[in-house]
Amino acid sequence: MASTILSSNASACTHGFIKASCSDCNLKGLCLPIAMDIGDIDRVDKIIQRSRPLHAGDHLYRTGDVFRSIYAVRSGSIKTYLVDEDGIEQVTGFFLPGEVLGFDGIGTHSHGCNVLALETSSVCEIPFERLEELSLQIPTLQHHMFQLMSKQIESDHQMMLTLSKKNAEGRIATLLLSLSRRYARRNLSANAMRLPMSRMDMGNFLGLTIETVSRTLSRLHKEEVISVDGREIVLKNHERLDELCHQLQ
Amino acid sequence: MASTILSSNASACTHGFIKASCSDCNLKGLCLPIAMDIGDIDRVDKIIQRSRPLHAGDHLYRTGDVFRSIYAVRSGSIKTYLVDEDGIEQVTGFFLPGEVLGFDGIGTHSHGCNVLALETSSVCEIPFERLEELSLQIPTLQHHMFQLMSKQIESDHQMMLTLSKKNAEGRIATLLLSLSRRYARRNLSANAMRLPMSRMDMGNFLGLTIETVSRTLSRLHKEEVISVDGREIVLKNHERLDELCHQLQ
DNA sequence: CGCCCCATTGAGACGGCTCAACTTGCGTGG
DNA sequence: CCACGCAAGTTGAGCCGTCTCAATGGGGCG
Helix, strand or coil: CHHHHHHHHHHHHHHCCCCCCHHHCCCHHHHCCCCCCHHHHHHHHHHCEECCCECCCCEEECCCCECCEEEEEEECCEEEEEECCCCCEEEEEEECCCCEECCCCCCCCECCCEEEECCCEEEEEEEHHHHHHHHHHCHHHHHHHHHHHHHHHHHHHHHHHHHHHECHHHHHHHHHHHHHHHHHHCCCCCCEEECCCCHHHHHHHHCCCHHHHHHHHHHHHHCCCEEEECCEEEECCHHHHHHHHCCEC | CHHHHHHHHHHHHHHCCCCCCHHHCCCHHHHCCCCCCHHHHHHHHHHCEECCCECCCCEEECCCCECCEEEEEEECCEEEEEECCCCCEEEEEEECCCCEECCCCCCCCECCCEEEECCCEEEEEEEHHHHHHHHHHCHHHHHHHHHHHHHHHHHHHHHHHHHHHECHHHHHHHHHHHHHHHHHHCCCCCCEEECCCCHHHHHHHHCCCHHHHHHHHHHHHHCCCEEEECCEEEECCHHHHHHHHCCEC
């Protein structure tokens, strides 16, 4: 509950999408380089388009849409997912405020996945051609773009390890700790949180059925490692969760 | 067998690591942008370091090494893998001639994975700081870098789908078709190939045990979808492999 | 030859999936 | 206001695919 209040405060101050600017944004250390100087921040700020909020279930873009922009999440939460030829879906990531998405599709000029808001969310749209031009002029910005993409690749590789080697408990624990760390980075509680996604989305992302997700959360609750009430989660034993992360198969 | 000869010919003409240059290299359309003009290719060529070949089992770099360069494979084959705190390994990719690796570690300034030659291989080392400088001057080069990283991200996401949703046959079929397409791009046979990796590496990459890999290959052989003789593989029924790729769980 | 590594094959165990029943919360409409 | 339907989540029982453990075969090399 506490975290809900905090996060709606946080979004309140970024929701004013007429006046908002990067230099005022409390997320700027996350999506832009910390070391970037104020003049350069303003140059980036000028190309960014702040649109009205997305509602839960709204698509930001879909597979095959022309690639024009990347996006920074300002408030809410976003999931990205693939749909293959047979309609099989794979959730490929969850994105929280301060995180940047949309790097798929630079290669082919059309987006390679679907992107959807899990709750009311707002994003900053960054037209990619203009960002490229600016990156030619601002070396730290070019470097920052490489960094963001590099981190995405590293985290995708960690996910491959999770999917390939861990059992159900390890996968759930890994996701919970990842969310916890990402909330903490924004000075929100590392322990109490409201999950932005359904059991279905968690299971899909982690390669598990919703029944297994549900059973695993119940077991962790019974063992007092976490406490679960619907989407409200409290992490009660980080050490134990860490151990579970390294559990195999 | 035929493919072995072809590929050793291909490496013969790139192995001359004293005179080799990007403009002579028959892989240049793969690792450098096709549209790049000759003068710019020469500027890239000047910063590239061509070192002596790696032998099977040699590491190109290891987790924690200072990040200085990215690498283009000229001949042979390379695997990248993570090792987590408990020593669990996860193979995160195989790289063939013309493919570029090493994008991990831009963010943290130290490499996030281990990289090892599966057979005698040679690589072009591209010092990253100088590449960044050049990218500021050559817009197509900057764009190409973004494209390469974007494609890496997209293929990692496909891998997440494979690991999360497909059964053993689907995973094997997906890997075989991926290798086949990548050989074909270099004008090698799309059907007959020699696998560069052991069953162990295949299994590790695909989240399967070597026993399951072996059994699955044997079954596909018996059903005449492929023919297997150790590491020599012939794809005999691409359509059936395609079907298997979409098989679930 | 004997050793080691890699691969293959078989038998049994087990984790997560499938199917199914039930609960809970929420929005709609009588 | 309650009845109803619907979506999301929980829980149980049984099944199945892959893992584990173990034995065996073959190729390269000292």
